[in-house]
Amino acid sequence: MNFVQQLSLYISITAFIFLILGLYRPWAMLWWEDVQNRRKVIRLYGSIASVAYLAHWIIVLLDA
Known part of the structure; x- marks a missing residue:
């Protein structure tokens, strides 16, 4: 999970x-x-950055 994060x-x-x-x-x-x-x-790049950053924080919160 750390790799995906x-x-x-x-x-x-x-x-x-x-x-x-x-x-x-x-x-x-x-x-x-x-x-x-x-x-x-x-x-394009704003949506990619937003979605990836949101996914990062969802993974952080689920991992805790």
């Missing part, structure tokens, strides 16, 4: 870093999309 934390940190990079230069983070804008970056 750390993995979800690392995924949320990575998604947050990608979110910051994508706000500066959206093309770098959404190169596969036809239209790259900051709203899509926030929607």
Whole structure:
């Protein structure tokens, strides 16, 4: 369970870093999309970061 907890934390940190990079230069983070804008970056990487961080804390609370 510790591995999944750390993995979800690392995924949320990575998604947050990608979110910051994508706000500066959206093309770098959404190169596969036809239209790259900051709203899509926030929607994609913000939701990944939020869900992974929430999963991390659920696992922490269940493990305690």
